[in-house]
Amino acid sequence: MTRPQAVVFDLYETLVTEFDPSWQAKPTTADRLGVDADVFERGWRARRDERMTRPIDFREILRDLSPEADDQVIEALYQERLAAKAAPLLNVEQLILDTLGRLKADGLGIGLISNCSTEEVAAWHRSALAPLVDEAVFSYQVGCAKPDPAIYALACRRLGVAPRDAVFVGDGGSDELSGAAACGMRAYCAGWFLDRWPTRRPVDGFRRLGSPAEVLDVLL
Structure with a gap:
């Protein structure tokens, strides 16, 4: 060889x-958007290929899944996701x-x-x-x-x-x-x-x- x-x-x-449990984000996204958890999960999974193969903004997906959600809530969720995803890369x-x-x-x-x-x-x-x-x-x-x-x-x-x-x-x-x-x-x-x-x-x-x-x- x-x-x-x-x-x-x-x-x-x-x-x-x-x-690592200390890095896990709390699973409150659906609640904070005011969306049924099962509906959110199905929508999130349905967009997996799109999320993986094009530079789509996380906030765009959240707005699509919850058109009535407050923009401040969406921005807060986005910033929290950035921090959660940064943690393993920075440690x-x-x-x-x-x-x-x-x-x-x-x-x-x-x-x-x-x-x-x-x-x-x-x-x-x-x-x-x-x-x-x-x-x-x-x-x-x-x-x-x-x-x-x-x-x-x-x-x-x-x-x-x-x-x-x-x-x-x-x-x-x-x-x-x-x-x-x-x-x-x-x-x-x-x-x-x-x-x-x-x-x-x-x-x-x-x-x-x-x-x-x-x-x-x-x-x-």
Whole structure:
């Protein structure tokens, strides 16, 4: 097996976690908008593809779901969402940063692919991850999302490597590991946050890495 030239990471539950209870936003959006919770949830989910693949404003969605909502309430919810989404990006664990630093020092290209909406990564430029990542591909900017093989191919092109010479590491959400494999990349399941906040089981069929340090064992 030849040494890869680049590694592409997922963001959420791979490089950062949103499941730390101290960072969770309180689920009061529907109540504060004066919308039935089930109706809001259905509307929010129905707009997932739109949120992930175009730069739509979070406030625009809220106004669509609740046309009678007060503008001040919508703005407050928007600011709270920005803060909640910034928290994990601004509190990256040192072991993650050390791992990326070591990979860069050894000459590997570092990529990132995230299925995200515009407000979810508004704080990216302030994150300690940003200078360590050579190419960050955000789905809302490029019009496609994992597991579409096109988004992996795009990341590889930006890194200047063929998919066969790149590795993808992610927790497995959005069927991302199968998408990476379909593009021709070697894919590994990031298990460290899955173990800490066990909201779902690791994906079958892919080698599971129990800590960021194991990424070094695989790649170096």
